[in-house]
Amino acid sequence: MLIQLKGGRVIDPVHKRDAKGDVFIEDGRIVAAPKVREPDEVYDVTGKIVMAGAIDMHSHIAGSNVTLGRQLMPELPVLAAEGGQPIEPSPAELGTFATGIRYAEMGYTTVIEPAMIPTHAIEAQIELASIPIIDVAGLVILGNDDYTLELLRGGRAKGDELKDYVAWTLHHSKAIGLKVINAGGSEAFKFNDRTFSLDDEVPAYGVTSRAIVEAMQKAVADLNVPHPPHVHCNNLGIAGNVDTAVATIEATQGLPIHFAHIQFYGYGNEGGKGFSSGAPTLMDAVNKHKNATVDVGQVMFGQTVTVSGDILRQFDGRRSASPKKWAINQGEGNGTGVVPYHYKSKSFVNAMQWAIGLEIFLMADDPWRVLFSTDHPNGALFVRYPEIIHLLMDKDERVRWLDDVPEASREFSNLAEISRELTYSEIAVITRGAPAKLMGLNDRGHLGAGAIGDVAVYTEQKNKTKMFAGADMVFKSGDLVVRKGKVVRVTYGRCYHVEPGFDPQIKRRVKSFYDRNYGVDPSWFGVSDAITNRRDRFATIPLSR
Amino acid sequence: MAKKKGEEAELDSALERAADLLGRARFPVIGGLFTDIAGAAAALVLAEKLGGAVDHAAGTGLSRASRVMRETGATPASFGEVRNRADTVVVIGKGPLERDPDLIASLFPAKLGLPRPGDNKREVIFLGLDKVRTPRHVRSSSIRGRATLPELVALLAANVRETRFDIRDKALRTKLDRAGERIRNSAFAVFVYDSAEIEEPVMHTVLETVRHLVLTTRAAIMTVAAPGNGDGVNLCSTWTCGLPVRTSFARDVPEHDAWAYETDRLLETGEADALVWIDALEGEGAKRPKGAPTVVLSSIPGRASKGDVVIEVASAAGDHDAALYLAPISGIGMVKAGKKNKDKPTVADVLTTIAELIDARNA
Numbered sequence: 036m037l038i039q040l041k042g043g044r045v046i047d048p049v050h051k052r053d054a055k056g057d058v059f060i061e062d063g064r065i066v067a068a069p070k071v072r073e074p075d076e077v078y079d080v081t082g083k084i085v086m087a088g089a090i091d092m093h094s095h096i097a098g099s100n101v102t103l104g105r106q107l108m109p110e111l112p113v114l115a116a117e118g119g120q121p122i123e124p125s126p127a128e129l130g131t132f133a134t135g136i137r138y139a140e141m142g143y144t145t146v147i148e149p150a151m152i153p154t155h156a157i158e159a160q161i162e163l164a165s166i167p168i169i170d171v172a173g174l175v176i177l178g179n180d181d182y183t184l185e186l187l188r189g190g191r192a193k194g195d196e197l198k199d200y201v202a203w204t205l206h207h208s209k210a211i212g213l214k215v216i217n218a219g220g221s222e223a224f225k226f227n228d229r230t231f232s233l234d235d236e237v238p239a240y241g242v243t244s245r246a247i248v249e250a251m252q253k254a255v256a257d258l259n260v261p262h263p264p265h266v267h268c269n270n271l272g273i274a275g276n277v278d279t280a281v282a283t284i285e286a287t288q289g290l291p292i293h294f295a296h297i298q299f300y301g302y303g304n305e306g307g308k309g310f311s312s313g314a315p316t317l318m319d320a321v322n323k324h325k326n327a328t329v330d331v332g333q334v335m336f337g338q339t340v341t342v343s344g345d346i347l348r349q350f351d352g353r354r355s356a357s358p359k360k361w362a363i364n365q366g367e368g369n370g371t372g373v374v375p376y377h378y379k380s381k382s383f384v385n386a387m388q389w390a391i392g393l394e395i396f397l398m399a400d401d402p403w404r405v406l407f408s409t410d411h412p413n414g415a416l417f418v419r420y421p422e423i424i425h426l427l428m429d430k431d432e433r434v435r436w437l438d439d440v441p442e443a444s445r446e447f448s449n450l451a452e453i454s455r456e457l458t459y460s461e462i463a464v465i466t467r468g469a470p471a472k473l474m475g476l477n478d479r480g481h482l483g484a485g486a487i488g489d490v491a492v493y494t495e496q497k498n499k500t501k502m503f504a505g506a507d508m509v510f511k512s513g514d515l516v517v518r519k520g521k522v523v524r525v526t527y528g529r530c531y532h533v534e535p536g537f538d539p540q541i542k543r544r545v546k547s548f549y550d551r552n553y554g555v556d557p558s559w560f561g562v563s564d565a566i567t568n569r570r571d572r573f574a575t576i577p578l579s580r
Numbered sequence: 581m582a583k584k585k586g587e588e589a590e591l592d593s594a595l596e597r598a599a600d601l602l603g604r605a606r607f608p609v610i611g612g613l614f615t616d617i618a619g620a621a622a623a624l625v626l627a628e629k630l631g632g633a634v635d636h637a638a639g640t641g642l643s644r645a646s647r648v649m650r651e652t653g654a655t656p657a658s659f660g661e662v663r664n665r666a667d668t669v670v671v672i673g674k675g676p677l678e679r680d681p682d683l684i685a686s687l688f689p690a691k692l693g694l695p696r697p698g699d700n701k702r703e704v705i706f707l708g709l710d711k712v713r714t715p716r717h718v719r720s721s722s723i724r725g726r727a728t729l730p731e732l733v734a735l736l737a738a739n740v741r742e743t744r745f746d747i748r749d750k751a752l753r754t755k756l757d758r759a760g761e762r763i764r765n766s767a768f769a770v771f772v773y774d775s776a777e778i779e780e781p782v783m784h785t786v787l788e789t790v791r792h793l794v795l796t797t798r799a800a801i802m803t804v805a806a807p808g809n810g811d812g813v814n815l816c817s818t819w820t821c822g823l824p825v826r827t828s829f830a831r832d833v834p835e836h837d838a839w840a841y842e843t844d845r846l847l848e849t850g851e852a853d854a855l856v857w858i859d860a861l862e863g864e865g866a867k868r869p870k871g872a873p874t875v876v877l878s879s880i881p882g883r884a885s886k887g888d889v890v891i892e893v894a895s896a897a898g899d900h901d902a903a904l905y906l907a908p909i910s911g912i913g914m915v916k917a918g919k920k921n922k923d924k925p926t927v928a929d930v931l932t933t934i935a936e937l938i939d940a941r942n943a
């Protein structure tokens with residue numbers, strides 16, 4: 036069936052398109068305008084904005100770590116709703132089913148779960164498979180696991196074994212890329228260290244955080260995995276940490292690397308309160324290092340819960356838990372820390388975090404390398420995205436918000452002086468084109484012929500919060516799934532992963548490692564097609580070369 | 581499903597009768613839930629459709645642990661971390677070794693591969709039970725007395741914190757002093773209990789002890805896995821609707837209440853007017869309660885009571901591969917079927933078909 040979306044303003048920065056025109060979909064794909072045939076269905080989208088389906092490249096939506104958050108904070112949606120956040124006051128709202136529904140309503144059609152625990156990949160994948168409509172992919176965490184650390188003992192990687200181990204782990208968990216969270220820091224925590232920086236050594240292994248990240252960069256580059264290592268740096272959330280962040284960026288030696296939620300590393304320690312915006316320093320480094328991409332991790336005011344594999348940092352953060360409860364799960368590799376948190380507009384520090392995030396977006400020379408995220412749920416729940424888009428596109432809206440934050444936060448941040456407003460095309464870059472390119476998901480994030488039939492149509496209006504909260508229409512793989520901001524059809528998507536291949540010897544080595552140390556066979560936690568009864572659930576994406 | 585004609589007709593008729601029974605029910609409860617993750621997921625979908633409740637046969641312990649988590653949090657450690665890195669393991673009560681008789685052997689292998697913090701010789705302290713055999717490389721001691729288990733936990737907690745307390749039993753005092761000192765000097769002390777054995781106040785005492793210890797050193801809690809894939813079913817309930825088992829879908833918003841939505845209570849009071857009883861895990865069995873017309877999904881169906889609909893299903897991990905909570909990985913893993921049998925439907929198949937039949941009638 037040939038579908039025509041007729042007469043909308045088509046925003047497709049991948050093809051440098053921002054003009055009135057048509058989009059055609061057939062058999063689940065975007066097609067070129069047919070020469071002679073009449074479409075079977077025509078939707079008049081005059082006066083509307085037509086974009087590819089949005090892609091969230093960093094959102095914690097599934098897995099044992101996220102479910103630990105659900106166990107600790109079932110009341111989160113209720114508290115969030117009471118505080119005026121756009122969510123229903125039901126514990127089910129952050130369950131897997133509602134997650135897919137809410138994302139689709141906003142025009143999202145692909146979401147990346149950025150922290151699968153290798154030994155718990157089956158739970159992550161089963162949870163992901165129970166999320167309707169959206170396509171997904173997962174990043175798998177390494178860098179604090181004893182197998183990696185043993186290979187890097189004393190700072191030297193032995194031959195190709197790390198590369199094979201990374202490839203095996205990607206294969207075993209059906210992941211699209213590699214995540215490294217506070218490299219070495221979680222392991223150091225197990226030896227009772229409470230701080231850990233770039234050049235600190237992991238006890239018993241004598242390897243630094245810097246060396247772990249470098250080794251992972253090299254392994255992933257050698258494997259031709261499209262997505263570079265996705266790195267959560269040391270010293271998250273600490274005043275003055277912008278120096279660590281810049282040092283980490285400078286240490287990357289030109290190899291591709293992605294830094295997650297950098298807002299949390301954009302903190303200076305100047306001014307009377309010892310806390311200032313490090314955004315200019317940070318963005319100077321980001322703008323200069325073209326091998327690096329980042330996502331922002333924007334903070335929004337309101338109740339949330341923080342879920343992270345950085346247990347060292349989460350343990351420290353327990354003191355600011357609100358409500359006063361917390362969970363630290365000490366597991367294989369990173370483990371998980373869950374700390375509820377309430378960002379308040381009247382808090383100097385929280386208002387600074389909010390402003391620094393927006394500064395980062397607005398100081399980016401190249402939006403292709405500075406991507407949209409709140410690190411859901413850590414900076415804000417994903418249902419807040421429309422408000423963030425509004426703030427980025429409308430400087431008057433920023434002025435309204437700035438009126439509500441402490442005087443000192445205005446003074447020690449630079450947001451009030453920035454007049455830049457992002458365009459529709461730039462929004463499409465940071466929420467569509469760039470995440471697709473960065474993940475190696477070349478069949479989406481744009482509206483060129485052959486792309487997957489994921490399209491979001493919004494009714495243009497001045498109030499961008501309203502505009503992006505509910506898409507007028509959303510097509511997922513060519514199926515009309517949303518009308519007037521509500522899901523009209525529940526479908527199920529696919530999970531994308533890479534298969535870089537490895538020397539089969541690694542299987543024997545890993546098996547013997549788990550048998551010896553854990554009394555466990557790796558096949559117990561290997562992800563197979565059997566985790567769902569949907570035959571085409573998993574799809575492999577091509578390698579870079 | 582490769583089935584003979586007669587059996588097929590029998591299954592179809594049972595499914596129709598199950599749909600009749602459940603379609604008529606005002607407030608059905610889906611209990612037992614000795615099933616794999618796919619079975620649990622299908623049960624949750626059906627419960628939501630019917631406006632009923634879900635519970636698990638091990639729901640009492642699971643609900644206690646869930647409530648402590650919601651109220652103050654948790655500090656768990658994985659089995660692998662405890663096995664490789666704990667220098668002191670405190671086994672609280674008899675439950676842990678009853679649940680897993682091999683627990684000590686698997687926590688204390690003869691040779692350790694991974695580096696661990698500190699250089700203490702590894703030690704196990706049995707609190708409220710006699711010593712059991714431990715490997716030669718592990719020290720062990722037992723703290724017993726006339727005190728009850730909650731009292732012993734409270735006394736040890738006070739001792740760890742060096743809080744003053746009086747007890748007449750000199751021998752017990754000496755043991756507590758020694759254990760308290762050992763725990764304070766541990767690099768990684770882990771407290772092991774069975775949530776079905778100890779009550780919430782005791783769990784809070786253990787949690788607060790761990791939180792006191794972690795101010796200066798490393799400590800954690802490890803609970804033994806519930807029977808019948810209880811932890812797996814509980815996790816599945818949580819990621820599906822945000823709440824653990826013992827949740828009702830009778831209203832717009834799901835509602836969890838450990839007391840109100842217990843299967844036995846719902847049947848005794850007549851609040852539930854139908855039961856779906858699920859008992860289909862290889863090597864395990866749940867005791868079925870009585871009290872309402874029941875749809876039984878069992879891999880070893882016993883004698884049916886009058887008015888029951890009995891459907892023989894495949895056993896998870898016996899007849900078909902199954903995702904189950906596995907204690908050694910402290911998470912959900914995949915277990916291959918011992919002897920695949922494709923003749924019998926799975927719990928997920930049956931519940932999904934019943935839901936579809938009910939949908940078709942309401943259409």
Ligand SMILES: [Zn+2]
Pocket residue numbers: 093095149295296410413
């Ligand atoms: Zn994250």
